[in-house]
Amino acid sequence: MPAESTLLLATLFVIAAAAGWAFARFSDNKQRQADTAQLSADYYRGLNYLLNQKPDEALEVFMRMTELDDEAIETHLLLGSLFRRRGEVDRAIRIHQNLIARPDLTGLQRDQALYALGEDYLKAGLFDRAEDLYEQLAESETHSVDALEGLVNIYEQEREWLRAIEARQRLEKLLTPDGRDVIPHYYCELAQEALKRKAFTEARQFLKKARTGRNRTARGAMMRGDIARELGDCELALKLYERTLQQDPELLSEILPRAHGCFTKTDKESTERFSRLVTEWITRNEAIRDELAYASIVNGLVGVPVIDEAVLEYVRQSDALAALFSAVVSDETIQDAGAIHRIHKALHRIAKRSSRYRCRDCGFSGAKLYWQCPSCKSWDTTRPIGHFRFESLLHPGVVTG
Numbered sequence: 453m454p455a456e457s458t459l460l461l462a463t464l465f466v467i468a469a470a471a472g473w474a475f476a477r478f479s480d481n482k483q484r485q486a487d488t489a490q491l492s493a494d495y496y497r498g499l500n501y502l503l504n505q506k507p508d509e510a511l512e513v514f515m516r517m518t519e520l521d522d523e524a525i526e527t528h529l530l531l532g533s534l535f536r537r538r539g540e541v542d543r544a545i546r547i548h549q550n551l552i553a554r555p556d557l558t559g560l561q562r563d564q565a566l567y568a569l570g571e572d573y574l575k576a577g578l579f580d581r582a583e584d585l586y587e588q589l590a591e592s593e594t595h596s597v598d599a600l601e602g603l604v605n606i607y608e609q610e611r612e613w614l615r616a617i618e619a620r621q622r623l624e625k626l627l628t629p630d631g632r633d634v635i636p637h638y639y640c641e642l643a644q645e646a647l648k649r650k651a652f653t654e655a656r657q658f659l660k661k662a663r664t665g666r667n668r669t670a671r672g673a674m675m676r677g678d679i680a681r682e683l684g685d686c687e688l689a690l691k692l693y694e695r696t697l698q699q700d701p702e703l704l705s706e707i708l709p710r711a712h713g714c715f716t717k718t719d720k721e722s723t724e725r726f727s728r729l730v731t732e733w734i735t736r737n738e739a740i741r742d743e744l745a746y747a748s749i750v751n752g753l754v755g756v757p758v759i760d761e762a763v764l765e766y767v768r769q770s771d772a773l774a775a776l777f778s779a780v781v782s783d784e785t786i787q788d789a790g791a792i793h794r795i796h797k798a799l800h801r802i803a804k805r806s807s808r809y810r811c812r813d814c815g816f817s818g819a820k821l822y823w824q825c826p827s828c829k830s831w832d833t834t835r836p837i838g839h840f841r842f843e844s845l846l847h848p849g850v851v852t853g
């Protein structure tokens with residue numbers, strides 16, 4: 453047993469025993485004094501077992517205690533929680549089941565024990581049992597929010613999106629709504645599953661519902677754009693990609709290759725139309741040049757004049773990159789299509805090796821876009837890193853941003 457946990461448990465039991473002793477000492481009731489003295493003796497025995505690294509023997513002592521006062525129940529709950537946190541879920545479950553079976557618990561104590569047992573089951577991967585307990589507690593006065601959060605967590609893990617929607621709606625009735633609305637993402641997940649089955653109409657219906665939340669996610673417009681493109685309606689796809697960018701400019705590196713896919717790469721006129729579209733984006737927001745250059749580098753998108761120009765500017769702005777490339781490409785030839793292509797290719801290789809997405813909430817970074825962060829489980833917090841300082845690879849210590 454790690455020293456820190458042992459110390460914590462020991463402190464717990466000393467407090468509990470001391471409280472019991474004080475109560476007995478100042479109580480006039482002889483029977484109460486005798487009961488409390490017995491309780492204290494049991495605690496010391498349990499504590500002794502714990503200190504001697506015999507948690508099972510300690511557990512037996514606690515299980516056999518016939519009568520528990522409020523402090524003892526509180527201590528049992530803390531002990532169970534400590535066992536769970538240490539990964540000893542079986543012991544936590546035994547403690548909490550034992551507590552629930554006792555007839556002398558108040559309503560609140562019973563709810564606390566039920567909720568704790570639900571957490572044990574969740575940790576043990578026994579989702580069905582946890583779900584049953586949380587469902588029981590969803591209407592309780594004290595644990596409804598915790599229980600509904602538990603249900604949402606289970607349904608998200610099991611990807612049961614319709615049930616997640618229902619649980620989240622119940623939860624939102626109890627909470628003051630904040631800016632974030634997760635339900636549209638559940639509909640997007642349902643649409644994603646329908647898309648895998650090529651059930652486009654069904655996917656569209658889910659995406660329509662995704663637009664009814666408190667705040668829309670740009671993901672919905674992007675997915676509708678993908679459906680339109682898949683069905684050959686490029687004009688509509690481009691409109692929806694535009695809408696995605698208006699809602700969330702940070703998704704540029706996702707939208708750029710999608711929009712490019714709507715044009716025929718080998719056709720000169722088609723390339724010019726794509727070039728005009730990108731020029732419009734830049735005219736609307738001059739500040740996106742760097743993001744555009746980076747997005748084209750990470751997506752390996754080369755050969756579109758306006759984007760190639762942005763990449764060259766991007767390289768020239770960086771002293772380190774400009775110096776590096778001037779060593780292999782002269783000032784006169786840097787404008788050549790072949791030279792731009794080589795620069796692009798070199799940067800593309802570096803960019804592919806770096807983390808391209810980061811969660812705003814917890815900083816988790818990875819190589820692909822997760823709509824739910826795998827680390828902190830927040831929704832819609834991971835975005836492409838809009839700009840990467842390639843110099844950071846040349847001079848370690850320079851922070852990427």
Ligand SMILES: [Zn+2]
Nearest residue numbers: 811814825828
């Ligand atoms: Zn995160």
